[in-house]
Amino acid sequence: MNKSGKKNNRRSFLFTASYTLGAVGIGATVWPFIHQMNPDSSVKALATTEVDVSQIQPGKSITVLWRGKPVFIKRRTQEEIAEAQSVNLKELKHPEKDEDRVKKSEWLVMLGICTHLGCVPLADKGEYNGWFCPCHGSHYDTSGRIRKGPAPVNMEIPKYKFIDDNTIMIG
Amino acid sequence: MSESYKPTTKFGKWFNDRLPLLTLSAHLREYPTPKNLNYWWTFGGILTFCLISQIITGVVLGMHYVAHADMAFSSIEHIMRDVNYGWLIRYIHSNGASMFFLAVYIHIFRSLFYGSYKSPREIIWILGMLIYLLMMATAFMGYVLPWGQMSFWGATVITNLFSAIPLVGDSIVTWLWGGYAVDNPTLTRFFSLHYLFPFLILGLVILHIWALHVPGNNNPVGIDIKKPSKDTVPFHPYITIKDLFALLVFLIIFSGFIFFAPNILGHSDNYIEANPLVTPKHIVPEWYLLPFYAILRSVPDKLGGVILLFASIFILMALPWLDSAKVRSAIFRPIYKKFFWLLIIDVLALGYVGAMPAEGVYLLVARVATIYYFAHFLIILPVLSRIEKTDPVPLSISEPVFSGMPKTEMMRSYKNNV
């Protein structure tokens, strides 16, 4: 009686150990097939872009391609900066202080993608002196914040920094 | 019996009434399998694993590969260098093709030895031959995709064969190429078809297994058995675990190639980008196509070589009718057994000379081996069916064998019974 009980325990330990070890192997095998779809090292190497901004005049902006997406770099005039800083946060659908969206107040660096459904908004258009998205009528102000229209949040600020006074590194 | 299977949950019953997957699953679990199957019978399961592995790694490679003559070679290097684990997936796929063919040859020779192609399993055999044909086409097209020197020139040589067909040959070749030489149109269509064919193979494999489940498996002794009976075991867990064990041993060998010798079965020339102006010194296909390459080159006439090449495969399809001996297993056919080994040596010899230049002693051996190959199927087998005196065959698996080579397990069980 006892002997067969012991035998059964040994047997089921053997089976359990096999199953467990097998499951570990299957998990380890699955991972590379999932991870291969993550960005490969050539994509990751292009994850940053350096932009020379020395030629941009006040009031003007340029659009650069970063990670396949448009980035607006605008050199704001003093009026535009003042306008952006004086807005009452309660009026904003997505309250954000202008000071929190820029590193140097003269330079606005943001992803030029409407947060509604992804179109590229047009510069110097719209009722708030900023950008206007023609797809569904979203209006953005001089800080790129949504003021009117269906977009839910302000245009995204990517990671960037000033390498020197004339060069911004995005990403 | 699985037809009387009753699902254990209410949802199970509801679903099974509409699509009897649970009944199918029960059938597969209970499927009565001869209990004396040896390890040569594990290669069907191994092959199914190989097919699924090739499909998964292939689909993943297809996410990164670029099927254009200007970018194919560098896109594969991109996979090898930049894609996360790309080198691993690529080496699994390229070595997996070799392992697939190693397994299929063992599987086929198992059938030849034990008479698994004989009545009532002729359709299983023919489906298997069709699967084999599709495998060769898939492998051939797959090898073109890296667009190395061997890719390009192998494609050129093999597609050029079709020009041997009288009247329409040249038009067919132009049609295959999509141009006036192997070039980008050829590459893109080969990519499309290489992606498609494995799914056709998958469909044929399902038919192959379905056709098998009608008469049930053959067994080493080659006798008909009643199923279920004390001669059979349910497929799960007895055969599933044996197949799993064999698969694991197979994976150890497979891993040896992938991780420690990933390029040993290939040809170094395929790491040179395709150049239409420079022909490699020796154009050779991958090892698993070498016997057919030898047969092709053994005939001095171009059309003759092509005819013999296809004949060498189609002759295999006719095997159940060429070899009509009533005794299935070579264990009880002492003369057939000797010719079986001769055939193996013949095929290995063909493989060897297929890799050599087609001249001198190599060409002589190729010709002799080709003639012998056809003689085996067209002359020796039919004659043996008529005149061979076979050994007596046991009445059941559990009973001892009267003569010939006793299976050690059967001898052990006989001793236990006495």
Place this chain on the structure above:
Amino acid sequence: MFKYNFRIFFVSFVIFSFSMVASQTEEKIELIKIDWSFKGITGKFDRASLQRGYQVYTEVCASCHSMNLLSYRNLGEEGGPEFSVDQVKAIAANFEVTDGPNNDGEMFTRPGRPSDKFVSPYPNVQAAMAANGGAYPPDMSVLVKARKGGANYIYSVLMGYEDPPQDFQLSDGVYYNKYMDGNKIKMSKPIADDIVSYADGTKATESQIAKDVTTFLAWSSEPHLEKRHKMGMKVVIYLIILTLLVYLSMKRLWSRIDSKE
């Protein structure tokens, strides 16, 4: 029965491996065989040798041979020469890379970045051939895998320049090499003692230079070799353990059947 099966397998294996080996050693001449650090199942690259090899490539070979599948960032990746991030940036910045078109529609040059591919000495294959007597100096990104004999072959060719035997015809611009197919090569002897002066102070003998640059080329062909070997060891050991467990489970399971007879 088992004896039979083993005999089959053994015979087939012998013939199979013989045919593989025979088909690979077509050349009558034996290559110089070096005990490379990356040989075998536990092979690894010698970091210092890789860095020296890169120096040889840049100073000696890069004027004719491209390596256009490599990027400068590869020089900093694990398993390779493993230059530091700053060293890689500095190396890349040494080279002028063509970029563009700019907003005026023109191509321009700028200093290289780690993400750039290695700069080629010639703009295209035809220019390379024209500048080298009609012979194309092959791209070396996967050269070690593209030649039978691999690293041993590359090393042998580099060391294989000799005076031709009596009566051996050599045209202008063609040189005698013991290991080249047909014994002719259009590249003059590229290396000699002290042709580079190693940054790490290693004595730059001809064979040292050949060893280092061959090691570098071997890495370029197989940048993930070390990772592959490490993973392979783990996988095979894991499989052996699992196979053993499954084998024991199988025997235990089947003991029911075998004992019922």
